Amino acid sequence: MxxxxxxxxxxxxxxxxxxxxxxxxxxxxxxxxxxxxxxxxxxxxxxxxxxxxxxxxxxxxxxxxxxxxxxxxxNDPVLDARSRTEHARSGLADTNAAALSSIESLFPEPSDNGLSEQLNAFWKAWTPVANDPGSQAPRSVLLQRAATVASTLNAMSTSLSDVADSATQSLTQGIDAVNSAATQLGNINGQIAVAAATGANANSLMDQRDQLLDQLSTMVGGVATINANGSADVVVGGQSLVSGVTVNAMAFNAGTNTVSVGGTAVTLVNGSASAFLSTLVTTVPAYQAQLDTVANTLAATVNAGQAAGYDLAGNAGGPLFGGTGAANLSVIITDPTLVAASSTPGGNLDGSNALTLSGKGAESTSADALYTKLVGNIGSSTALAKQQQTTQSSVTASVDALRTSVSxxxxxxxxxxxxxxxxxxxxxxxxxxxxxxxxxxxxxxxxxxxxx
Structure with missing residues (x-):
């Protein structure tokens, strides 16, 4: 029975x-x-x-x-960790490629309206002055071409600053999102610990935990460690962001362009925040410096040429460009007769100095050559960043596919x-x-x- x-x-x-x-x-x-x-x-x-x-x-x-x-x-913990690592690298590659693409769009070359063509038109404008130094019209055209070049350089410098401002804003918002995710993770860690102690099912909590870990890895390259009770600790740049229920706030100092965790400065290696910071500290300043060199070289070349010649009244020529750097470059001659077209003093119709200046753009050290080099640098850097993005995207997708096949x-x-x-x-x-x-x-x- x-x-x-x-x-x-x-x-x-x-x-x-x-x-x-x-x-x-x-x-x-x-x-x-x-x-x-x-x-x-x-x-x-x-x-x-x-x-x-x-x-x-x-x-x-x-x-x-x-x-x-x-x-x-x-789930496979090894694949989960690998996926977070690859997403951290993708966050860096994607953001870096986007930043360089936005910078590349500021330098539309080759183009009929780009700075390269404007510089070419400016140098060519000296030839009519040399051919007819006594006429006001070619002198006025020359000053207009100079003003166009200066205005374009001003606009490019401002646009580069806008890219930096956008990176600052994105980084600030990203840090806020990181702190929010870290706080949520700390709360979930507490709930998981209670569930582990009481034998309750914590699977849904662990799903939420993993989503937050994925976000932190993509944004700041956070490295996660899963504890025995199922809670997770996260380290960023060697500093603890989350440890159990304890959360150390991350902060961004826009004045010094530094990131800290719990008051200690950290170096970001991966994640979108790392790319934004690199844009602020390295990329934009480097291209801004090169653009300033273009503007300063142009001003120095033309002003030196002006000083070597004489205006229509026979007086020694004065500077045509004023200001330092691309942001401040301007045309300070408003009277066409002050263009120093002549190589001899005393007031005559000699245009040899203007003819000499017309060939300055073809020199290997000219502003034109420096600008061409700048555009080439931006183009090659952007192409490399896009290639890295494509490669990393493929690797990340492959790992994600393996992860999905399991979980x-x-x-x-x-x-x-x-x-x-x-x-x-x-x-x-x-x-x-x-x-x-x-x-x-x-x-x-x-x-x-x-x-x-």
Missing amino acids: SSTFGGIQQATNSIGAARYGLEIVSQNIANANTPGYTRQASQQATVDAVAGVPTLYTKPAGPGGVQITGTARL GVSYDEEVSNMLTFQRSYQASSRVLTTLDDLLDTLINHTGLVGRG
Whole structure:
């Protein structure tokens, strides 16, 4: 009799296990498109005889059958860590490529309206002055061409500053987002620790944890360590950002262009924040310095040429350009007669000095050559950054695909599991029905109650 009732218990346990398996399948299918969801599986174990003693010499310790031992998250910690590393590198590559592309767009070369063509037109404008030094018209055209060049250099310098301002704003917002994510992670760490201590299911909390870790790695290259209880610590630039429930704030000082964690300055290696900081500290200042060199070289060349000649009244020529750097370059001659076209004093119609200046743009050390070099540097750097972005994107996508193959939900696999649990449920139900029939026969149809 005890064996029969034990069979009922075994069948009941089997039905419960199959039902729970179907619930997990339903959970997986319902969250197949939920960002950050990790596929789950019911864990089952046999209810065996006494542990460590051969079953030949024992009786079952309980009713036997199957029991549910937990719900597993089907993730690979190694792939998770690899994915976060690659996303940190992608954050750096993507942001760096975007920044360089925006800078490249400020220098539209070759172009009929670009600075290169404007410089060429400026130097050419000296030739009509040389051919007709006594006329006001070519002198006025020359000053107009000079003003166009100065205005373009001013605009380019301002646009470079705008790129830096945009990077500052993006970095500031990014740091705010990092602090928000770190605070959330600290809270979730606390909840995971409680769940681990009480034996509660923390799978959904771990999904949220992993999403936050992915964000922190992409934004600042945060390196995560998963603790034994399931909580996560994050280190940025060698400094602890999150340790259990303790969170150290990250800050950005726009005055010094430095990032700190918990008051200690850190060096960002990966993540989008690293690229923004590099744009501020290295990229924009380097190109701004080269553009300033172009402007200063142009001003020095033309002003030296002016000083070597004489204006229409026969007086020594004065500076044509004023200001230092691309942002401040301006044309300070407004009177066309002050253009020093002549090489001899005394007021004459000699245009040899203007002719000499017309050829300055072709020299190897001219502003034109420096500008061409600047454009080439930007072009090659942008091309390299885009190539690195493409390569890193491919690597990241490959790792993500491996990660998804382990932790992502497959409809085909879930349907297969559903059928398996369904058959198990049906079979267990049939066992239970059969045992019920046996007990009914045993109790109600076997033997007679004794009569007095």
